[in-house]
Structure formats: C-alpha cells, structure tokens
Amino acid sequence: MKLSLARTLAFAFSAAILASIPVKAQTPSVPSPSSPNPDQQQSTPDQPAQNPPAPKPAGKVLFERSLDANGNTVNTTGPAAKPAAQPAETSTVADADRKAIAITSLDLDVRLNTPAQQLAARALVTVRNAGTSPLTHIPLQISSSLNWERIRIASRDLSAPVATINSDSDHTGQLHEAVVSLAQPLAPGATIQLDVTYSGTIAATARRLLSVGTPEESAAHSDWDEISPEFTGLRGFGNVVWYPVSSTPVIIGDGARLFDEIGNQKLHAAGTAFRLRLTVEFPHGHPPTIAVINGHAVSLKISDPQSLGEDVPGIATADTGPSTLAFESPSLFVATRTAHPGPHLTAYTAPEDESAVKEWLAVATNVAPMIERWLGPDPRTQLTVLDLPDPDDLPWESGPLLAIPVRDAPSDQLAAILSHALTHAWMAPEPYWLNEGTANFMGTLWDDHQHHRDRALATLEAGRQALALAEPPSPGEGAGQPLAAAISPVYYRTKAAYILWMLRDLVGDDALAAALRASNAAESGKPANAEMPSSFQALLKAQGPRNLNWLFADWIDADHGLPDLTIDRVFPNAVQSGNWLTSVTISNAGYAAAQVPVTVRSATNNTTERVFVPAHGTVTPRILVQGKPIEVQLNDGTVPETQASVHVMHLDQKPEPDLPAPAPK
16 A cells, blocks of 8 residues: 555544434433433633634536525535435524534443444433523534433433434534423533434445545545444544534535634533443453553453353453543544554554564654654553544544554655654643644654755745635734644644744754643643743743743734735955855735745855844845855745745846745756
8 A cells, every 4th residue: 555644644633424203202222321410510611713714726616516504405516526415304493502502511322233233322411502692402412323311400301302414524414403392491601411322234334425426435434434344434523423513504615614623612612521431241251452542552351251152242341441532522532453562652453464563663663763863762641543444534533543554665754654644642732732633743754864955955945825814814804723723634734844944943953842841741731840931932942032022922922814925136346365245125915924945056155044034024134145246035934824835046147036945866
C-alpha cells in the first residue's frame, strides 16, 4: 500500500456519509452506572463560538442537498443524487434549542455483543442550558441504527417522541432524535440529569457517501466503523454516533457545515466529565487483546473458562474510571491483535501484517531521538498503533491512538507518519492547537533534520491554499478562528504548524523546545520550577527578551488573517570593496504582521536578514552583500501568505510571478 503524509494527516477530519419509534418502558440487560444527584443546579452558561463557514470549493456541481432546521432534506438535484429516506415523523425542534444543549457529563455503561454486532447502553447524561432562554424540552440524538428504549428523569419514566432526521454526522446519514419534554422549564445555566437506555446493531455502512455518488469501494474504506468479533471501531460524532449528543443536522457537500459541526461538538466536549464501563461478549476462545477508549489503551479483564461450551460467550470488561474529555469525539475500539512493543509505542497487528510491523518499529527507533531532544526523554503516555482490517482503509487518529493499516511503505513516509503520531504521546491535550500543531510541526521537522528542507516546506505549502481560503479577507469581515477556539483542522493543524515554524526562526530551536517541554509540564501538573510561568507565551518570553506580542496578537489570540507581501522596489548601490548596499521596499496589504527572511544574492554570495513588516505597512531594509546583486527573495515558505509564500525578483528584469514553495525532490 502506498501511504502519503498528506493522506495520513487528513484522516482525523475526513468525513468520507427509520421510522418514528415511541419510547418504551423496557430495561436492557446492561448494568447501572453510578447515579449522581439528578437535581438541577445553576452554573454559568457557555457561549458557543461563532465561526463563519469556509467557502465552498469551485467546480462542477454533481449534487446539491440542503436541510431545513429540523434535519429534513428540502432540495436534491444533480445526476449523482439519490432521494433521501423520508422520516416517519417530522422533528419540531429548532436548531437554536439543539445549540443550547451543553452535555457536561457522560456516565456510560456499554455492552457489546460482537458476534451479533449489537450494542446496548445505559447512560447518565447531565445537560446544561447554555442558551439565553428557558428550555421546555431537550433533544438528544443517536445513530439511526440504534433505538431509544427508555428515558427517565429523577427516577420517573418519560414518554418522548422520536423522529428520524437526516444528518451526515453519522455513517447511516440519519439520526434518531428523542425530544424530552420537561415538567419545569430549564433556566439558562441550570443543569438536569437524564437516565437513558438505547440499543441496536452497528454494522459497516457507507450509506451517506453512496447517496452523493461516491464510488462504493472508496466509500467503504472511509466509513469502516462497525462492531465485529475481530475488530470494533466506533469513532464517534462525524462517523458513528454511539453516545447521546445534541447537534445541528448537517450534510456532506453543503460547504464546510459538516466539518464545522464536528469541530463545534469537539470544542463543546472539552471539559466534559466522562466515564465508560465496558462489557464485551466474544466467541469462546477468541478474546480481544486490546481496548482503546478516547485514544487511550485500557486494561481488559478476560473471563473465558476452558470449561465453557462453544456456544457460551466469553466476557471482557474494562473501566476508564472518572476522566475528562479533551477536544475530541468519544471513541471506542476493541480488537484481537498481536502486541509488538517499540520505542514509546506498542503496535497491535493482524496476523498478515507481522512482517510489515518490523519496519515500522525500526523507523520509530530512528525517529524517537529527535522527538526526545525536542520534547524530553519521557512521554506522558505510550502511542498505540492499531492495525485496521483492510489495507485501503483510511487512517484515523485520536490523541495517542493511530488507527492505520500497518503495511509495507517507504521508510521516509513512515518516518513522517510516526514523527507526527509519536508527538501526541508527549503533548498535553490542551491547548489543542499546540498539541496538534506540534504534531504537524514535528512531522515536517523530520524532513528538515534529514536535510530535505524543500520537502518540509512543500508539505507546509500543500495546506496553505486551504488556509488562505478559510481566512476572512479582513478582521472586519469575520472573526475567523482564534486558535484557542478553533474548530477547523486547517487552523489547529496547518496554521498552528506554520506558527511553530515562525517561532523556531524567531527564538531558535533550543528556546522553542524548552517552552514546549515546560508547557507540557505545566499542563500535566508535573513538578516544575515554581517561578516558571504557565502560559505558552510567557514560557517563550522566559527563554529570552525577544518581543513576540505582535505574533500572539495577530496570529494566536485573535485571527487577523494572513499577510499579503510584495516586493515593490529594489535599489542596489555599490559602496566599496566590491560590496553593494541594496534597499528593498516591502509592503504588506494584509491585516497580520509578519517577520520574514529577505535574501539578496549576488553571483558569489548571499545575505539573509529577517525583516518585520507591520500590517498594512511598508518597510525598506538595506542589506549589504558581497558582489553585484542579481536577485532578491522575500520569504522562504515558512510564513504563510494569502497569495504565495515565496517572492523572487531578478534585478534588471521584470518581477517574476509569485512562486509556490519548492516542490519535493
């Protein structure tokens, strides 16, 4: 299988997309979770972040679908489109009510019957009204392949209408939404706990992708979530909604709405109290060997006595204990795989991949020293590499979990993949932009350390155009996405990696590495210097006197878009002893300041200086070079711009068009 870094780094945000059911008073065969106090309590309501959708890509429209506020398809055109299933009952819930629901705690008891591909669950769901008006009802959603069975508040059974709504946040393309009516309105900021049970079958399906004309094979390798004896993978919201949520119905192809809703769900999940007690029924004699919940491997207790008959299932159990969600969708993996320990990781592989994993571990051995030099000798946890069932399945990651086909691949591609994935074993989960940005940064840094800087810059450039399209034309035309509240991967991956490259050039490798290590220590509560500041900006400032206020103000704390740089004029003047003093006038039409390298080249020498160019400003540095200047270059690809990240002017000639970053050799 041919792997590519671009494909691997895109997996976490790729979204490749029955009748009305009355709630019954029925108790499923799942154990009861602990029961926190169901009484309402007051708290400060959350204010959801406002982020404009990214522009739609240009191209021929093969299909077009839209949803009304209730998740119903209202328009379908084009040769690739297929009619959506009509819900038996129309939901009466407005999107404003769905957005007002903030789930602050999920206490789950889940039983998997892997031979039957079944899931049964009981959940204590604590909900807060994050809106500004009292709520008279609470909408909760699960995958359309699951059915609501019982809903209770304060030990009282409730009857709640259930509607099937169209939403590609689940691989079936639909959700079952239960609308719980409240005896008393839930005031803004108040909380209430619901006790719910639900069950059903989760099999692999690519219904949502097939409905928009995706080739069947490609769709199946993107939507691979299922329950089965050998491999269970439930990636959560955006793939399969196996736990209760409250979300806005979205569809694939409607601009960036689906990806924005996935990001919003992750942003609002951060800080949610979470516990999962897991029970797995498996075929006698074939126990699972690995369980991963929310990206972290958990211990499995196996009960499978030899005296059991073949028709009696074995039982495996696991418990996360009390935990807190980061910027993530809750996920659940259970598989039968062989463990292969390596440096800071364990790879769990299927039998057919026993030979390929040796190269993966060898590459990890080569990559680990670079990460240790930057982030410290000891990771926070171990990376789990989980072998996917099919060699063409698209990879996916969540924190220190990399779910990917473990197949033969060139060592340089494996190094880029593992340098990214291993970084998650070191980085604190918050702030998320620093966690994910550092992983992308380390993925490109490996190429730079191997003297392939052009390849590292080409990887950055591959994401720059999408970033430039997502950014608002000016701060006045949209708030953009400040990194602390970013919901789009193009911000918390691509832009964050660029910022770390910029910081590397500004403060140097040693200072940046020290700040990253200190940030991890502060976030994890490890013993650290009591005088050491906690914020990343303060940690960087502690490494030296350089003023970085402009970078945090324009690039991190607020989103002022990207700079738009131009070489306006160049005036070379001979001075003495063969030296030339070259004046380079540079303008910035963007709303973000930048400090960029400016290089003046002669036939025999070149001189590079970093120049600060303010937003909507013009500067004219004078650069001394030995020999008559023949070329001036502005930027080297490490600072993203709206149009290009490399500008070259040949002297005594007309300026060349702006060039992209160098392509890999």
